[in-house]
Amino acid sequence: MSMNHQEIQEKWQRFWEENQTFKAEGPSSKKPKYYVLDMFPYPSGAGLHVGHPLGYIASDIMARYKRLQGYNVLHPMGFDSFGLPAEQYAIQTGQHPKITTEVNADTYRKQLKKIGLSFDWSREFKTSDPSYYRWTQWIFLQLFNLYYDVELKKASPISHLQKHFALYGSKDNHAFNGHELSFTPHEWKQYSSKQQEDILQKVRLVYQDYQTVNWCEALGTVLANDEVKEGLSVRGNHSVVQKKMMQWNLRITAYAERLLHYPSDIHWPKALMEMQQNWIGRSQGLELTFSTELKENLDVFTTRPETLYGVTFMVVAPEHPLVQRVKGNKELQEFLQYVGRRSERERLSEKNYKGVFLGFHATHPLTKKKIPIYTSEYVLMNYGTGAVMAVPGHDERDKAFAEEHQLPIISVIDEKTQSLINSENLNGLSIEEATKEIIKLAEEEEGFGKSSIQYKLRDASFSRQRYWGEPIPVYFKEGIPTLIEEKDLPLELPDVDEYLPTSDGRPPLARAKNFHYKNHPLEVSTMPGYAGSSSYFLRFMDPHNQDAFLSLEAMRYWQEVDLYVGGSEHATGHLLYSRFWNMVLFDLGIVEKENPFKKIVNQGMILGKSSLLYRTKEGKTFVTAEKKDEFDTVPLHVDISLVDPVTHKLDIENFKKWRSEYASYDFILNENKDYICGQIVEKMSKSFYNIVSPDTIVQEYGADTLRLFEMFLGPIDASKPWNQGSIEGPYRFIQRVQRLFLDDKGNLIVTKEVATVEEKKILHKTLKKIAHDIEKFSFNTAVGQLMIFVNEMYKLSCHKEEILKPFLLCLSSFAPHLCEELLEKLGEKDLRFMSYPAWDEELTQENTFELPVSFNGKRRFSMEVPLNITQDEVMNLLQKDDRFTHQITGKTIKKIIFVPQKILNIVIS
């Protein structure tokens, strides 16, 4: 009789809770620290499916393993609880999102505990708790009071800059973006408070500005670039248009260069870093000034300075200021109207480059030729200078435009020799030499340009016209955005009668009564979803501190997240914003490390297997999968609980009950009179009826089996379908482990016998391999090793405590409930006071090995030899071996390759 996993789970989960087993020690701990963090979830109404815990289980194994290794492990969990679904539910039902959030978080917490995850729940918070978002708002205050100093390369207090302005005006200021300012100290003093603030807004790290934003009418809010895909909102697929609005923004562009660099001790997946680097999109080039027939010059940015002689026309974005200078050009007006009508999406998909000549010219800085200036959609206002020097000879888009408008195309680089042609005195130079030469000309001799670096990264929009988010701690004093005082934080989210925008289109917070501060109106937009998640990992270090965001002791002790587990989809969102906030806090001396996450592991997605019925297009009939091609059918998702997971046979009776509208339908069956469903692998989703809940698995097989199974599915970072059939393996393994310790009646059969060398060797090799696999995050092979160990014990009929007890410690990170129970039966009180067994290095080594012997690269046989055998010794042995003499009879040995401990290859002819 095997133990009841339900009972054991409940027993130990209660034990852990009562004894606060996983509570991390404070910063005064003498132990070394290890901080393992999971990307905390948004608690949705659907609860967890088996895909969610994949990363949690992996990080939990690491946390438990590190505890056994003697580390003080911080392994917290919380909830990213601000967000759209709760708000939309509130709009529909009138229920306060706080309540929805609470209920959903409770469900999540319960589900997570059932899996036996060793979180320190004493540190839990939700981002929507006022006691937490107080500190999110506090960081907003910091950002508001900072500018980025390009000389010091760090954030600095805005008060320094104010002093500079009063003494020297805008001259020689080192503020990022400060070059746009131009005033004397006298003028500064004459400015009104409002005018001064308008200037400061141009340099603050969080600032208000009219911005062309991604406005989603259907969601009634502004979206960040990464929340929009191909002109549609990522959430809900609603259409998104460009609109000018007064918005709060984060000046993340100031940190573009610093965000590009990672310290050498950081271990992130390569793909993740590349994604971030592409997103930041640094390009080095030359900014050139072309004089025009108007008063204004035209600045362009190019990464190909060497093609300067190939410029035959200029193109500026339709939004470029130069375009507005043109008056009374009917064709241009029509064109601008046409552009204005088009959505972002249409503009991007356009491959025929329409454009209009503006009616005047620029002068080429070297040839002094007149170059016509055009405007076209393919040039973007928000990259570089919003204007390009067109080189149709070497740029596809410029070429397409030139062909469309019959403009000359000059080739300046010979394709064969890769050297310059048609470029006057540059002719014959290599691309590299020519680039240098042009830069020299531009910067020094002729002075028409300077080296420049451009980034694709844009400032991040920080306003949302939404209710369920952190209120922005700003009020408007005579129209001047002013911070509320730190002592008055948190600025709590007010109650409203409805969660919709007002009739005049203002955000829901505008509905709140008395939403004022010192009799002035408060900001009514709220922070975006990423605000709450951009510093939560720091707050976990010191979650109950009422006086500070993070105490000095906690910061010095915990330093950074050692291991961060989560999905790679956060590469350009959460992970980038978090690094940015962390860098600002680093500049302020509030955090110890410039980068917050030392190692990141991206877990893959567990996909669902959906079942499909095939309905004929006309007629009320379903066709079995084998015969679906004989009919014209449309697929229909059916709940996987109605389908046999192995045979894919449909339970027709229950299907008809599930969907009564199909009760009268006919079923065309196969030869065996069965209806077989089609299968496809896709994301687990409510709407596909393919969700497998961890709760049912835990109930049927136990939490330990679930944990082992999820780890055994494959590499942690791979996406893989949930394949329920193979859960039997880990389930049997758990049973087999039990049977090593207990007989059918549940009596302990473990003996105190002394272990043999062979048994010890197996144990110590396992201990070593498992430790290595865990460190390498190779959990699937680790589980394999555990299984091999148990198989070996069966073969040897070994029930010796000396061997089995250390094995339990090794297993306990994977299957904690079972191991606690068995260890208790062996007289151990509490896993907390035990440690991962040290292995004897000598016992893990073999002193002989199987040397493969091959001839001409073909393996013929192998022989057991001592580890350190020499080539001569091997050859001596071989002379006496029939298998060798047989092979070389009548042949000559041309060459012998002997690689110690690897192979002996004999080349014969």
Place this chain on the structure above:
RNA sequence: GCCCAGUUGGUGGAAUUGGUAGACACGCUAGGCUUAGAACCUAGUGGAGCAAUCUGUGGGGGUUCAAGUCCCUCACUGGGCACCA
């Protein structure tokens, strides 16, 4: 279009980084136990062949004594970016 990752039995996946494939598990086959079934235990299991042996890591080519692993090329799958000058 560009960048990255991948392609190994019926299935999920191993392979000490160039050392002679397929660990572990599922499934399947046979046997044992059982009145029977379930569970469990034992053995087998890439393909072909009675066998020796041959052949095999998406296709083609190459480097090497030796290639799943390195190079070139093509195909496919997944992910990211995409008028970024």
